[in-house]
Amino acid sequence: MAKKQQTHGLTEKKEDNFSEWYNQVALKAELADYGPIKGFMVIRPNGYHIWEKIQAYFNPVMEKMGVQNAYFPLLIPESFFKKEAKHAEGFAPELAWLEKEKEITERLAIRPTSETIMYDSYARWVQSWRDLPLRINQWCNVLRWEVKQTKLFLRTREFLWQEGHCAYETEAQCVQEARMALTEYQKMIEELLAIPVLAGEKTEAERFAGAKQTFTLESFMPDGRALQMATSHNLGQNFSKTFGFAFEGKTGEKEFAWQNSWGFSTRLIGALIMVHADNQGLVLPPQLARHPCVIVPILFEETKQAVLAECVKLREKLKRFNCLLDDRDYYSSGFKFNEHELKGIPLRIELGPKDLAKNQCVLVRRDTKEKKIIPLADIESAVEKELATMQQAMLKKSRQYLHECRMNAGNWNEFVAGIESKKLVEALFCGKKECEEQIRQKTLATSRCIPFDREPQNGSCVHCNQPATQRTLFARAY
Amino acid sequence: MAKKQQTHGLTEKKEDNFSEWYNQVALKAELADYGPIKGFMVIRPNGYHIWEKIQAYFNPVMEKMGVQNAYFPLLIPESFFKKEAKHAEGFAPELAWLEKEKEITERLAIRPTSETIMYDSYARWVQSWRDLPLRINQWCNVLRWEVKQTKLFLRTREFLWQEGHCAYETEAQCVQEARMALTEYQKMIEELLAIPVLAGEKTEAERFAGAKQTFTLESFMPDGRALQMATSHNLGQNFSKTFGFAFEGKTGEKEFAWQNSWGFSTRLIGALIMVHADNQGLVLPPQLARHPCVIVPILFEETKQAVLAECVKLREKLKRFNCLLDDRDYYSSGFKFNEHELKGIPLRIELGPKDLAKNQCVLVRRDTKEKKIIPLADIESAVEKELATMQQAMLKKSRQYLHECRMNAGNWNEFVAGIESKKLVEALFCGKKECEEQIRQKTLATSRCIPFDREPQNGSCVHCNQPATQRTLFARAY
Helix, strand or coil: CCCCCCCCCCCCCCCCCHHHHHHHHHCCCCEEEECCCCCCCCEHHHHHHHHHHHHHHHHHHHHHHHCCCCCCCCCCEEHHHHHHHHHHHHCCCCCCCCCCCCCCCCEEEECCHHHHHHHHHHHHHEEEEEHCCEEEEEEEEEECCCCCEEEEECCEEEEEEEEEEECCCCCHHHHHHHHHHHHHHHHHHHHHCCCCCCCEEEHHHHHCCCEEEEEEEEECCCCCEEEEEEEEEEEECHHHHHCCEEEEECCCCCCEEEEEEEEEECCHHHHHHHHCCEECCCCCCHHHHCCCEEEEEEECCHHHHHHHHHHHHHHCCHHHHCCCCCCCCCHHHHHHHHHHHHHCEEEEEEECCHHHHHCCCEEEECCCCCCCEEHHHHHHHHHHHHHHHHHHHHHHHHHHHHHHEEECCCCCCHHHHHCCCCCCCEEEECCCHHHHHHHHHHCCCCCEECCCCCCCCCCECCCCCECCCEEEEEEECC | CCCCCCCCCCCCCCCCCHHHHHHHHHHHCCCEEECCCCCEEEEEEHHHHHHHHHHHHHHHHHCCCCCCEECCCCCCEHCCCCCCCCHHHHHHHHHHHHCCCCCCCCCEECCCHHHHHHHHHHHCCCHHHHCCCCEEEEEEEECCCCCCEECCEEECCCEEEEEEEECCCCCCHHHHHHHHHHHHHHHHHHHHCCCCCEECCCCCHHHCCCEEEEEEEEEEEECHHHHHEEEEEEEECCHHHHCCCEECCCCCCCEEEEEEEEEEEHHHHHHHHHHHHHHEEECCEEEEEEEEEEEEEECCHHHHHHHHHHHHHHHHCCCCCCCEECCCCCCCCCHHHHHHHHHHEEEEECCCCCHHHHHHEEEEECCCCEEEEEEEHHHHHHHHHHHHHHHHHHHHHHHHHHHHEEEEEECHHHHHHHHCCCCCCEEEEECCCHHHHHHHHHHHCEEEEEEECCCCEEEEECCCCCEEEEEEECECCC
């Protein structure tokens, strides 16, 4: 029986070997483990808890948007994919098919996304404008048989996500709510995950298979690569026309529905690791932590009982913060410090006999390692304040980094230099698929988005010199 | 474009054609729809909301039990199934395999349950007694390729469930917590779903594939068939030995872990329909309803504004009950009454101009159809009281039915007569697999459980007359 020996602490540094450092944080902070099949992962309780916090944040947001949760089948008939040509083409290489069984009349694939199977139902459910808008979301697993190198959370063959799929009478409402979903995503990712994002529209080359427009949130990782965080799509009437999703309009005429879809996945947990973790391990934004603070008693034989008793009182005082008391007597304090740092608990409270004598404790912040002496009487307000400060500070710090990485390129040389020095490069771009493909081949960079925070302007494309109006962000990306 | 025409209201009666009536409730209350592939279902928002309420109830229960949620891969390698022989044999006929892909070294099945893939990880994660107990649950979809006739919620090829999988140092704690899970299930099913259950242990023939003991909750449906509601299993060391799941015990010796697993599925929603729905449609226990009450204004042209204004005030007053105001002006009040009855909203409040003149409204209970005139000033307390009363009354009513259906059989003739008259028959039974198989062939009844509320006694088996000590419940079952 071979057992992997657990090595505490990271053996790689973020600045030296980012990729291996990342894997170690994911594994050693017990966020995830490799599954028995290549490209599959186990999301361990520490990782899944982050996903649950994200769900708990986003479910009420969707409720306010009028979106209801549902569940559609895992298996999709081949004929469904074939109805929307671009969609079929986009997903064909990544589909996993079921073994032929005698009673199945056609091939069945495990869902890579659920547009087709959902819209088949929508077409039957909606008869009249009175049944619209129809707003449904599902939280589920999807499978995409990646051939690229897989990576925990960032690219796995199976992942968890939410996919919202709504249908409307008018395109205006459809686009407006696709944009609204993106705005809510941005709020969540910045407020909860403390990761700043840039919002914009995708170019033709990067658009979702079957969409008329794709909106996206892009973030920028510390290794100088962009990461797509969430997207929403205006599907136009592409799917409604192929799925016969029509309804009786207010005028009595048959009309085809306007549809959008939008989603984010467990990839967000990967971004969280990359942006916030350090050489000691994970750093959790307080709002995402199961236990935002942990009490570690400093135990000596003769004072053990008194110190433990005070720690129990402390835990009671800090109950509303779901504070953990680590009273395991078979591990040393040093071992515990390292373990809780590795796992990213935002605040640590140390209390030993000397502290007890002075009616104080030591409060240590995970992100800055800053230590503060706090009178025991003030601990509640101190914890509350530090948690709020830390959540804000983490966003501010990563926002500063994003700001520093964004640069403008006025010509092709500046563009290439920017990409080579791992920046997020903004330049005027013609938007053409062929031009973008050439840029990719020359620099390995892809367009990330046409940011909403830039006005169109007249000029020429940074690469092909053809007329261009859109300032577009480019970077090498995950 | 062929559209199914929606027929409002049920065309079958519960007492005449139970099976078709059931399908109609599930479909017309928009709890579920048939998927495009035989045996698969779509869980629509009304149905999925019930599942979310169940999750919201049970997640905190598990947290108190020290159980954490996680997520394991959908696909399981063939070699994993083969490790535990009985488990492999039990699930073999129901597995759906992936099409052979060149890079896969062995066959992959979609999970029918996750014992094997979880314990493969457990064996790597646990080194010492310090890492135990390990308590993990996952909420997920599973696939069992049923060959029997499928039925919405009750038997579908894909369903949603939770599966808890825990590991311990000792068998005593393992069994104790398997029993505790069952007790928590019983509390939930009775308190939340208002369905009474009988708790007991399964006979050898009905035991889970690979388990040492299976504990079960059994309910009894209005068509005279039993339904298994939830189970928990003492797996002993069957899996830990085959998966090499050993740890260093307190004495320093290598020991194999003791394991249990426990689960319930979306089948509970099927039970809910069968037990509570009536010929007007679904009846939701108040605690499971998205909107426990709905206000239907009675609108006439000249008093419309005044009545609607009062209804808006009423909704504000009843905000904490998440009360719905149905102010759609393109449907008649009668249409709305029928629709909300069909969908099972527990309380309806009617308010028309005559009510407004008298500062009152009409409160109608879904389960009893009882109408009460309530002064507008008293509406909050009236709603609160009716919701609590209704939740209790629904459980009481179904408990009464269960009590009436349970009977004792002192000999084989009584046993056969009981089964024929669709009762839940208790009798002394030897517990042997072969004897149980003969009973099944003769009567179509299977053993449901050896109920915990009966003491063992000495006697002879109702069927084979061999010595028997266990009073065992038999019935025809879903």
